[in-house]
Amino acid sequence: MWKFIVRRLIITLPQLLLLSLLVFFMASLMPGDAFTSQIDPSLSQDAIEEQRERLGLNDPWYQQYGRWVSGVAEGDFGTSTAHYRPVTDLIWERMINTIWLSLLSVIFIYAIGIPLGIISGRWNDRLVDQIITGYTYLGFATPIFIFALVVLFFFGFTLGWFPTGGSVASGLEPGSFEYIVSKLHHLLLPALSIALIGVVGTVQYLRSEIIDTKQKDFIITARAKGAPESRVYNRHIFRNSVLPIAAFFGYEITMLITGSVFVEQIFSYPGMGNLFIESILIRDFPVVTAVVLLFGLAAILGALLSDIILSIVDPRIRIK
């Protein structure tokens, strides 16, 4: 197992290097650079050219790449051209926001998804199951950006129960009780939007697994031995049905970091998804490259985590 993990981690490095090379190359093909948006006759073109020169934007992309790689090797991801600050600081600031949002969404997804899945699987084809399944179909069919907008307008504007943008109210002392409450208040609506749509997969997986497991021989054996129904469900069926969900957990962790572009945009929530889109639009390449790398890393580690979890919860699967 350890061997496996180490091996996977070793492959990660060249993967990331390749990814960064690709990103850099493709970025060089994109029209415009960080100063294109400064098309403003009241600025001097010479001064802007000087800044381009200073940042090395006029060099061929492989030279820029070389500089960038040697910087990264020393832990320096460069400076954002739009924000005039180290990329790592910028990403860190946004990542915290995204992690909170995703964490809450994941909690909601499990808190809603697991009970619904169990109920739906246990009483399959009854009215309650049909309602739940109906909800999951609706959830599958509703695009998250429409749903989030509706939620925002109804709960945010019409009812006024929730703030309609940002991650925290202004003017609060960071770390104070009000600050934390305000953060949570700002998180609830976007997290719920993500969860209510994102949960449908979990419910469906769990439901079909439970229905499947219900008919297995060992369940019949358990029943024949006189195990009470609650025990049959909680111990025997649930445990065996939760496998695909557990396997999915690694990917959920990926989402913790990558965030949700749509929801962050709609709720003006300054997280990673928003940072990614913004940096592309304003051609802030140092940020774009770092963010893509981070997303790549998250995806690779998430997949690895999934494999590890799977091997732990399901002894039949052995990683060699």
Added chain:
Amino acid sequence: MSKSITGKLFFVLMLALFLVLAACGGDDEGNEEAGGGSEEGSEESEGSEGGEEDSEGSSEEETDPEDKIYDIENFPNQTSNEEDPIDGGHLNFGLVSDTVFEGTLQYNFYSGDPDSQILQFIDEAMLGMDTDHTYNNEGPATFEANEEEGSITFEIKDGVNWHDGEPVTAEDWVYSYEVIGHPDYTGVRYGTVGFTLIEGMEEYHNGEADEISGIEIHDEKSFTINYERLTPSLTSGGIWTYAMPKHVFEDIPVADMAESDPVRENPIGMGPFKVDSIVPGESVELTANEDYWDGEPNLDGVTVKVVNPNVVAQELETGGVDVVDAFPADQYPENSNMENVEWLGDVAGSYSYIGFKLGDWNAEENRVNYKPDEMKMGDVELRRAMWYAVDNNGVGENFYNGLRWNATTLITPWHENFHDESIETPTYDADEANRILDEAGYEDTNGDGMRETPDGEELTINFASMSGGESAEPIANYYMQQWEQVGLDVQLVDGRLLEFNQFYDRVGQTGEDDPAIDIYAGAWSVGSDVDPTGLYGPTQIFNFPRYESEENTELLEDGISEEAFDQEYRKEVYSDWQELMVEEIPVFPTLYRSEIYPANERVTNYDITRYAIEWQDVGVTQEEPVTAE
């Protein structure tokens, strides 16, 4: 049995739900189309994604405001609420943007417009500005120009202090010049006449001198700048008027200043409001600066927060924000009935235009290479006919409800002293366009319904137009149809609209003009100085048409000569220039624009003339914002 009935019932329910959802979807689309896009073509606002304006809808009552035509002249500049402001009022300012603000809160380093919207509260130009865009002596400092010696002497008034209580000194102001001119400076402000004309500036900028020889500090409050020559551009926006607290920045290397604490976390200025706290990228909490030189502000505090353009109307309606920095004009018609908001408006300093490529860029000599004889659009009669062929008022009314309207000359009414209304410019007249084309020899010789060149060759004009906003595409098509009606075959470059970055790359912002482009639709926002050299001068890369003529160069130089300190003379020069542009038509302006500023009814003393708001005067007349019923 019962199971299958519930199943069927459920199916019916689902179907019904589906239909309801589909109906909603249809509605939304309708509104989106009617909404139109404000962002077409403007340099500042591109890159945003336009969409998601769906949920605005549902306001199709009464006269259908979406069909009404508005006139910017009918909008007041000032809120009508004349009650006295209450003590301890708090204003919510919406920063309309679909991205975060960058947080470079220092005039010498900021580059994005959102940051400047925050800066207007915390810092201030040392010189005041008249509505005709020239400096006056009503700001925190006064100036006196000495035309014989080519110098300007500045004197800072007493009682002008930084937020930390330290007085603003001559040294602080000069420090700005030393920082911006410094070889390690990381911002974009250097290089304009306000710097390059200063004696000894170049040596300092190249690192050959330790100080700027042309600047003499007399005492704590006054200093003189010696310029190589004086130009009216200096006194209409060219002088760098922002001071920088030297005692705060002194120990920070210039290269690191932009990311330093006094720029990002604890910005310091001398404006009417102090920074209390910042949530990076989202909001800033400001409190009144009681020590403000021009008297204590009426408000106790201001919250500046970023508001997404998609929800700005709702924020206004629910009182979430009292005023905003810019309201998307395309959302105005459907929101014009909002009860709790008063709508102010003003002419904007920007125009849309159609440009003709008349040459390319000579990178070696750093100037335009004007060669009309080799270019498809080289014939001025063809260009004139194309101007006559388009109905700009039609575009303004159909797509912008009159909030943009037919433009005449290249100096907008925003510069009211220089905009010459008396100049006759081509306006929509298809017959005239046809007549001009016939006379110039553009005739249909092969019977395909389209005109050929005088040499009998097929004429296809390639048109570059920018994407962004809902109306970008219909407007481009509208223009192409109008040209088609006078027999000109105009096609979109690549058959589609170009994204902002690509558009400017190909039109030539790096000097590599794409020869596939014959004409293009662009827009400019102009600065406080009326001088158009930056856009039409022969050595300017932004001279995208690559146009040059002796007369043009001469007029542009006259406009910034010492003689032009005489307003009447300068006015005459620019009248001649506007006239020349109508004759030569390297570009023709299509639409002038306006800005709409909503204000909650509790806001008083809010005057948006030329968007030079005196924030210390603004107040509110009740504790809570007025909300719509």
